[in-house]
Amino acid sequence: KNEVEQSPQNLTAQEGEFITINCSYSVGISALHWLQQHPGGGIVSLFMLSSGKKKHGRLIATINIQEKHSSLHITASHPRDSAVYICAVRADKLIFGTGTRLQVFP
Amino acid sequence: DTGVSQDPRHKITKRGQNVTFRCDPISEHNRLYWYRQTLGQGPEFLTYFQNEAQLEKSRLLSDRFSAERPKGSFSTLEIQRTEQGDSAMYLCASSLRGWPEAFFGQGTRLTVV
Numbered sequence: 001k002n003e004v005e006q007s008p009q010n011l012t013a014q015e016g017e018f019i020t021i022n023c024s025y026s027v028g029i030s031a032l033h034w035l036q037q038h039p040g041g042g043i044v045s046l047f048m049l050s051s052g053k054k055k056h057g058r059l060i061a062t063i064n065i066q067e068k069h070s071s072l073h074i075t076a077s078h079p080r081d082s083a084v085y086i087c088a089v090r091a092d093k094l095i096f097g098t099g100t101r102l103q104v105f106p
Numbered sequence: 107d108t109g110v111s112q113d114p115r116h117k118i119t120k121r122g123q124n125v126t127f128r129c130d131p132i133s134e135h136n137r138l139y140w141y142r143q144t145l146g147q148g149p150e151f152l153t154y155f156q157n158e159a160q161l162e163k164s165r166l167l168s169d170r171f172s173a174e175r176p177k178g179s180f181s182t183l184e185i186q187r188t189e190q191g192d193s194a195m196y197l198c199a200s201s202l203r204g205w206p207e208a209f210f211g212q213g214t215r216l217t218v219v
Contacts, residue, residue: 006148031207033208035210042212042213043197043210043211043212043213045208045209045210048207048208086148086149088149088208090201090208093139093151093154093162094139094141094151094199094201094208095151096141096148096149096150096151097148098147098148099147099148101146
């Protein structure tokens, strides 16, 4: 079993839909990252969380340390949000989830 | 400081050749990580350094792979006798020990033909 599990693996949505991506982990962590990766490979850090909730534009990330679970929400999704979203936890090293491939259609 | 930089961004090589990638972390970061990402998968841990010491190596890091960080600053990842299965994105990240935030390079995409 992977130490970091994401769901779903693939997600398609119509423009404007509310999207949720989930991440569960099984190790003790000091922080959790949500990352975005577009075709071409470059990784962009969206959020780093150690507790609570953060919001940036249409993106919201939450974490529940007791339940070892985090969610990334995208409100009013847009085709430019199409990317792979990766959850990574900071234990003694960074451990990545397998990613969620999101496609938003107009 | 412009963040974590990796060079080259793309590398195409013939099977059997050796390749070397470089990662320059953020200057004050003492931890440096290497990951490999194949198509459709999340990044897989290869190895990490604290300063110049290589603290952990994944079993994915076969004898053909070697990583160094000689002065505790930049790091190199060398793959000898490349195989087609080595084709992947090689990612570098850096952080400061004890601090949760990590920064990621843009990656080096290797294609072995």
